[in-house]
Amino acid sequence: MCGIAGWVSFDSDVRTAEETAEAMTATMSRRGPDDSGLWLRKEVALGHHRLAVVDPEGGAQPMNVRTAAGDVCLVYSGEIYNTAELRRRLSGLGHVWRTQCDTEVVLHGYLQWGDAVVDHLNGMFAFAIWDERTRSLLLARDRLGIKPLYYYPTRDGVLFGSEPQAILANPLAQRVVDADGLRELFAYTKQPGWALWKGMRELLPGEIARVSPAGLTTRTYWKLSAAPHTDDRLTTVDRVRDLLSDVVRRQMVADVPQCMLLSGGLDSGVLVGLAARETDRVNTFSVDFVGQEENFEDDGVRGTPDAPYIRDMADLVGADHRGVLLSPADVSDPVIRRALLTARGIPQGQGDMDTSLYRLFQAVREEFTVALSGEAADEVFGGYRWMHDEQTVNSGTFPWLAFRNPIMSGGDAHLTRELRAELDVATYVADQYRTAVAAVEHLDDETEAEAKMRTVGHLHLTRFLQLLLDRKDRASMAVGLEVRVPFCDHRLVEYLYNTPWALKTFDGREKSILRRAGRHVLPASVRDRVKSPYPSTQDSAYVVAVHQQAREVLAQRDSRLFAVVEEAWLRDVCARDPLHLDVLGRMALERVLDLYHWIDLYSPTIDVG
Structure with a gap:
């Protein structure tokens, strides 16, 4: 994995x-601590960490090939899981190799197939890719959007990077956030x-962009x-089992130590169980909070x-397991919050879950370079x-918002009255929902119920x-x-996307197909467990710490925060007993701290006029 900029x-x-x-490239150092490089020509700079x-030893970047008509140079972030097959195919077409890395396979794939190389990649x-032969740049992103890529059109070209920070390091990019930017932040x-x-x-996921003297154009190469x-049913379960086994086998290929993330749920359990069939030793990691098991309460x-x-x-499976136990101080530390905001670049966090x-x-990286999730x-x-x-499901809006998920329910009560009126987040959400629904293709013979669930x-x-992918990418690459x-393998996604909902819930439970396909590698307790989200601390000391940090922010009356956040609202919340704050109140304080x-x-210029 790496970070790119250009x-x-x-x-x-x-x-x-x-x-x-060099400054643009340096912002990606967290994503790639092992090596860095910069490739410069008159019209282009390509940076890589x-x-x-x-x-x-052999996969250094930027990587280029010289042709009779000019250089072709690549900077790349990611992993290609069908590298071996592509290498054999390209060898048969006359390509010669200098390394064993997937980067070179992507580069030679482009030399063979041009833009269509993306259709061959799993x-x-x-x-x-800068192609000197055509004086053009190709930008490409995987089908599901696992790896990020941002761009900023300029008067005579483009800036790009794995994270916005790479682009913002160039003076051509203005640090301005307007109303359209803020609406999504709270929606x-x-x-x-x-x-x-x-x-x-x-x-976009499944999209490529081409930048040339004529301008910037985009093309979708994959969509649902x-x-x-x-x-x-039987064939579907067998097909899913076979696909998952193949996906896990492919994604366990690495030349560095790797492990599995284990949550105690069905999803990670299936992956760990399948991985145990591919190797003699499975290393697993989990996270929990001090005293959580002993004092756990059902929170609904x-x-x-x-x-x-x-x-x-x-x-x-006889895993070599490490449990990471965290205290309230471990997860409320402002230094960690700032590290995450530096890496992510947007104040849209999930509190202690982030x-x-x-x-x-951090604990995983002390021993391993790769983890499966x-x-x-x-x-x-x-x-x-x-x-x-x-x-x-029938609410007429995004289900995760209709369910009143306290973490992703939008929520703008902490904003100034003027800003709330200008943003009108409710109307924005309604517009986005209509746009999203209009993008869905349906079959002519679908029932109303199946169309709804599609x-x-x-x-x-x-x-x-x-x-979720953005959250995990930033936290891990930081x-x-x-x-x-593995569950983002596009073959698996395509197959399950078109599997009817009645079949996905054939036993009356969630994830029926996965439960049945993976039952042979799971203990009964995990197989039958009800879905449980990522853990959150139940220790009141965490809420007290967040509340105290908010009080310290409130004391800074000249802070630029109060151009966005209603000072009277924050004063009211800070006057309350933190032990009596509900989840929505706690998450609102988290958002205020993130914004602060x-x-x-980032010292943004906020322009909503």
């Missing part, structure tokens, strides 16, 4: 601004292409499409503690509680999942850890 300018000589190109996973990736609809900063865009599902969202199920799964994830990844199983197989709630699936895969997400540190770190 600058194309057709009317100037970027070699005269080498320091700027590398986390060496495959062929550590994996997670974001890359840029949680994940508008496609949104990047917070005015003028900046995120390349409706197709008939003709397999019966999480009905059981994770620890007993983690032990059952680890014992079944800081605990960061702490977990169960992210996306709920979107693919239908696991969220709100997907099974008829009132929520829409729900589409919303989650194209919108909600993007929020410590130089590569996290792979983000403004301090």
